[in-house]
Amino acid sequence: MMQFTHAAVTAPPLHPNGAHGLGLGLFLDVGAPRARPWPAGGFASTPPPLPTSSKISLGNLNSAGCMEQLLVHCANAIEANDATLTQQILWVLNNIAPADGDSNQRLTAAFLCALVTRASRTGACKAVTAAVAAAVESAALHVHRFTAVDLASFVDLTPWHRFGYMAANAAILDAVEGFPVVHVVDLSTTHCMQIPTLIDMLASRAEGPPILRLTVADVASCSSAPPPVLDMSYEELGAKLVNFARSRNVSMDFRVVPTSPADAFSSLVDQLRVQQLVLDGTEALVFNCHMLMHTVPDETAGSVSLAQSVSLRTMLLKSLRALEPALVVVAEEDADFTAGDVVGRLRAAFNFMWIPYDAVDTFLPKGSEQRRWYEAEVGWKVENVLAQEGVDRVERQEDRTRWGQRMRGAGFRPVAFGEEAAGEVRTMLNEHAAGWGMKREDDDLMLTWKGHNVVFASAWAPS
Amino acid sequence: MAMGTFPFQWPMDPVASAGLDGSFLPSLVPPPALAAGSDDSVSYYGAPQMHAASLPELAAPFPSRDAAAAAELAMRRAEEEVAGIRLVHLLMSCAGAIEAGDHALASAQLADANASLAALSTASGIGRVAVHFTDALSRRLFLSPTTTSAPPGTDAFLYHHFYEACPYLKFAHFTANQAILEAFHGCDAVHVVDFSLMQGLQWPALIQALALRPGGPPFLRITGIGPPSPPGRDDLRDVGLHLADLARSARVRFSFRGVAAYTLDEVQPWMLQVAPGEAVAVNSVLQLHRLLADPAPIDAVLDCVASLQPKIFTVVEQEADHNKPGFLDRFTEALFYYSAVFDSLDASGTGSPMAEAYLQREICDIVCNDGAARAERHEPLSRWRDRLGRAGLSAVPLGPSALRQARMLVGLSSGEGHSVEEADGCLTLGWHGRPLFSASAWQAFPAVDGEDNPHNSNTSNVSSSGGDGGDSNNSSSSNGKTQTQSSGVVGAGNMFL
Numbered sequence: 001m002m003q004f005t006h007a008a009v010t011a012p013p014l015h016p017n018g019a020h021g022l023g024l025g026l027f028l029d030v031g032a033p034r035a036r037p038w039p040a041g042g043f044a045s046t047p048p049p050l051p052t053s054s055k056i057s058l059g060n061l062n063s064a065g066c067m068e069q070l071l072v073h074c075a076n077a078i079e080a081n082d083a084t085l086t087q088q089i090l091w092v093l094n095n096i097a098p099a100d101g102d103s104n105q106r107l108t109a110a111f112l113c114a115l116v117t118r119a120s121r122t123g124a125c126k127a128v129t130a131a132v133a134a135a136v137e138s139a140a141l142h143v144h145r146f147t148a149v150d151l152a153s154f155v156d157l158t159p160w161h162r163f164g165y166m167a168a169n170a171a172i173l174d175a176v177e178g179f180p181v182v183h184v185v186d187l188s189t190t191h192c193m194q195i196p197t198l199i200d201m202l203a204s205r206a207e208g209p210p211i212l213r214l215t216v217a218d219v220a221s222c223s224s225a226p227p228p229v230l231d232m233s234y235e236e237l238g239a240k241l242v243n244f245a246r247s248r249n250v251s252m253d254f255r256v257v258p259t260s261p262a263d264a265f266s267s268l269v270d271q272l273r274v275q276q277l278v279l280d281g282t283e284a285l286v287f288n289c290h291m292l293m294h295t296v297p298d299e300t301a302g303s304v305s306l307a308q309s310v311s312l313r314t315m316l317l318k319s320l321r322a323l324e325p326a327l328v329v330v331a332e333e334d335a336d337f338t339a340g341d342v343v344g345r346l347r348a349a350f351n352f353m354w355i356p357y358d359a360v361d362t363f364l365p366k367g368s369e370q371r372r373w374y375e376a377e378v379g380w381k382v383e384n385v386l387a388q389e390g391v392d393r394v395e396r397q398e399d400r401t402r403w404g405q406r407m408r409g410a411g412f413r414p415v416a417f418g419e420e421a422a423g424e425v426r427t428m429l430n431e432h433a434a435g436w437g438m439k440r441e442d443d444d445l446m447l448t449w450k451g452h453n454v455v456f457a458s459a460w461a462p463s
Numbered sequence: 464m465a466m467g468t469f470p471f472q473w474p475m476d477p478v479a480s481a482g483l484d485g486s487f488l489p490s491l492v493p494p495p496a497l498a499a500g501s502d503d504s505v506s507y508y509g510a511p512q513m514h515a516a517s518l519p520e521l522a523a524p525f526p527s528r529d530a531a532a533a534a535e536l537a538m539r540r541a542e543e544e545v546a547g548i549r550l551v552h553l554l555m556s557c558a559g560a561i562e563a564g565d566h567a568l569a570s571a572q573l574a575d576a577n578a579s580l581a582a583l584s585t586a587s588g589i590g591r592v593a594v595h596f597t598d599a600l601s602r603r604l605f606l607s608p609t610t611t612s613a614p615p616g617t618d619a620f621l622y623h624h625f626y627e628a629c630p631y632l633k634f635a636h637f638t639a640n641q642a643i644l645e646a647f648h649g650c651d652a653v654h655v656v657d658f659s660l661m662q663g664l665q666w667p668a669l670i671q672a673l674a675l676r677p678g679g680p681p682f683l684r685i686t687g688i689g690p691p692s693p694p695g696r697d698d699l700r701d702v703g704l705h706l707a708d709l710a711r712s713a714r715v716r717f718s719f720r721g722v723a724a725y726t727l728d729e730v731q732p733w734m735l736q737v738a739p740g741e742a743v744a745v746n747s748v749l750q751l752h753r754l755l756a757d758p759a760p761i762d763a764v765l766d767c768v769a770s771l772q773p774k775i776f777t778v779v780e781q782e783a784d785h786n787k788p789g790f791l792d793r794f795t796e797a798l799f800y801y802s803a804v805f806d807s808l809d810a811s812g813t814g815s816p817m818a819e820a821y822l823q824r825e826i827c828d829i830v831c832n833d834g835a836a837r838a839e840r841h842e843p844l845s846r847w848r849d850r851l852g853r854a855g856l857s858a859v860p861l862g863p864s865a866l867r868q869a870r871m872l873v874g875l876s877s878g879e880g881h882s883v884e885e886a887d888g889c890l891t892l893g894w895h896g897r898p899l900f901s902a903s904a905w906q907a908f909p910a911v912d913g914e915d916n917p918h919n920s921n922t923s924n925v926s927s928s929g930g931d932g933g934d935s936n937n938s939s940s941s942n943g944k945t946q947t948q949s950s951g952v953v954g955a956g957n958m959f960l
Contacts, residue, residue, distance in 0.1 A: 066675055087876055088667065089668075091641075091672070
């Protein structure tokens with residue numbers, strides 16, 4: 001007995017039978033245009049051509065939106081311990097987002113890796129087997145160990161850090177005018193790459209150079225120290241900086257304090273408290289905080305100080321305030337990665353991390369080693385945000401508004417950046433690709449890429 | 464035969480292993496050394512408080528009470544192991560007696576086996592699989608062969624649970640899908656022929672991947688083959704409608720056709736309505752071995768596949784020889800094979816009785832059935848290679864990305880113990896080194912006699928030459944919508960009735 005059935009695509013919708021992986025929420029309505037301000041594949045001066053052939057599905061133009069949705073579905077499947085659905089989505093994602101594709105695809109591939117790492121550590125997906133680890137190379141494996149020279153040229157490739165350096169140095173110079181001794185406490189992730197320029201600027205001070213004290217927070221020994229990684233001891237680095245300062249007739253001393261964001265840099269703060277006891281008012285204390293403060297646990301990290309029921313982040317800012325600094329500079333990424341649920345963090349990260357993948361085409365050629373290092377670092381961040389929990393998750397960025405509230409709450413008032421400083425930053429940005437820009441937001445400066453907020457720089461003094 | 468290799472694994476007992484190694488001592492982060500000399504204005508301040516925060520807790524001396532408990536457990540395990548070995552001996556002796564035709568001896572051995580079973584835990588290890596084999600032997604000896612009539616839908620129900628509980632079917636699906644996706648690269652009209660549609664679990668992921676591929680999705684047709692439905696139902700159509708729904712939401716132009724047949728050799732190429740210019744993928748997951756019973760329609764079916772000139776023919780089969788003529792050989796092979804499978808079910812921890820029931824049906828078929836009634840005639844990949852080669856199909860290597868993906872996806876959904884290996888372009892999924900399922904991909908040799916391969920371009924006509932069996936060619940249609948006997952098939956005239 002032969003039976004033939006035929007179902008055309010216009011059949012009325014059937015209620016899905018509820019089986020795992022069979023279409024419950026798996027399929028995306030890829031036709032609805034999403035607000036994506038950026039076409040895949042870089043900064044084109046003309047908009048992408050409309051599809052003229054029936055071969056191109058509308059889904060393609062919104063591929064970034066599709067990928068985000070698939071990633072969200074995948075994250076949900078992992079949280080729900082649905083191994084079947086997780087597998088299906090991972091298989092699809094693996095095929096549409098090769099690690100050597102366009103910006104969107106590489107972005108998605110990095111998120112895919114992070115989700116696989118997360119899946120292998122939780123729930124139905126068992127312990128990481130060697131096979132999983134080999135099949136999906138964790139971003140952490142590719143993070144490069146830089147020499148000082150390599151790191152210096154690496155951070156200059158893009159305004160991501162340079163922007164904060166320039167703004168900070170300008171503000172510091174202003175704030176320490178008239179002080180014969182300047183003590184800079186560097187809380188940053190880029191291992192003093194900002195300092196040579198600062199030394200130069202201090203050396204050419206109209207009133208002559210001050211005595212410079214540099215104290216550097218060394219978090220390298222912490223379990224989740226964010227990249228970049230410096231392949232040199234701080235002793236050696238310090239010696240080089242001191243020599244450089246000497247060559248500019250700046251007398252400098254250099255101290256390193258191993259410390260950890262997990263306890264709000266308490267060892268560093270303790271050192272400083274001791275030093276502040278013997279001050280005579282001739283020393284200006286400056287805190288230079290670049291991209292490291294967000295590694296101190298906030299309220300969502302669940303950890304609170306034993307003494308009070310406030311987060312370590314709040315405690316840190318109060319401690320800084322208590323040291324009566326002349327200036328605190330805060331440069332951070334303008335994004336919020338503190339959502340408690342992984343899907344919330346995924347959306348936030350996906351809608352921010354597209355920027356480095358989009359921008360990299362403008363300054364690093366495909367296949368170059370430096371591009372691999374650069375994308376490895378971005379991948380590290382993505383993996384940290386999505387796959388880590390607890391103390392190991394250090395990428396807890398908050399946006400400019402939130403930091404502003406925190407600083408005000410801790411007893412600081414904003415210090416606006418002068419026109420000269422803003423002008424210098426704009427000039428610097430002209431050395432980079434056309435997509436980079438800058439704007440003022442309240443008293444802060446904001447670095448932008450294609451109009452989207454990237455990194456903000458703010459300066460604060462005790463109120 | 465060798466009794467030295469004992470494939471059964473005992474579940475790990477945490478009590479016995481705790482405290483026997485010192486691996487729970489927390490590692491101490493060494494405090495940084497204080498730098499000597501600071502004459503260069505470079506100082507390094509140690510912070511001993513932070514790093515020495517937690518002194519390691521040294522293990523308390525191992526109390527003797529735990530030692531006694533561990534010893535008792537070890538003895539129990541040894542006893543169980545002995546009972547297990549004895550049981551295997553008995554089962555194989557019984558099988559040997561059956562092969563020799565000695566019913567009385569077989570019954571006696573079976574009675575002993577049942578007694579041994581009582582001494583074993585049937586929740587895990589050897590007991591769990593042995594109970595099914597003992598049961599099967601019992602049926603063979605004492606029950607008249609009747610086709611067990613299970614309620615409709617049982618097959619699908621058990622299949623779905625087997626799909627969920629272990630990685631084998633999932634591995635089959637995504638490995639086959641990978642080969643199909645790659646084969647369809649650049650094709651605008653594609654047609655998948657699924658030898659066993661079931662609930663269509665394989666296809667949503669492929670539809671989604673096709674939807675998002677660069678250049679956009681092709682026009683996708685799926686032809687699903689399955690057994691006829693009971694009156695009042697049309698299971699194939701239901702699945703087809705569901706897939707159509709999914710395809711619509713993924714914006715993939717889609718069309719489904721169901722072909723109901725009890726066995727694959729009932730399916731003729733014309734029923735598949737392959738259109739000229741479309742790329743064909745034929746997908747067979749655990750179906751070919753059913754065609755090996757005499758008079759073995761397998762070669763006819765493989766010829767039919769080859770005549771479709773598929774871009775890819777994906778084959779997943781059990782990696783075992785359960786088609787041996789001698790009963791004892793077959794029984795032994797199956798005992799060891801299904802022990803490994805049950806072992807892996809054990810380890811996945813979720814413990815699915817339905818998945819077990821699915822496997823039990825296979826075991827029963829292998830042990831109890833003979834001749835035309837026995838469908839589970841698994842054969843190893845090496846023999847499939849020969850057969851497929853004789854049918855004019857050549858192997859398409861599955862590629863390193865398929866291997867990598869398979870390892871990742873299998874690793875994610877199941878514990879340690881499963882591994883994916885690659886050999887000669889085929890992937891096998893195994894348990895602790897024992898291969899259990901193999902996946903391979905094939906294509907037809909290019910057409911001979913200078914005939915155009917219609918799948919190379921969208922608008923080619925089907926050319927006719929003296930090689931055809933004389934059927935009429937529908938040479939100008941470029942889509943498959945005609946209902947007449949259209950030849951999208953080259954050189955297959957001899958398949959037409």
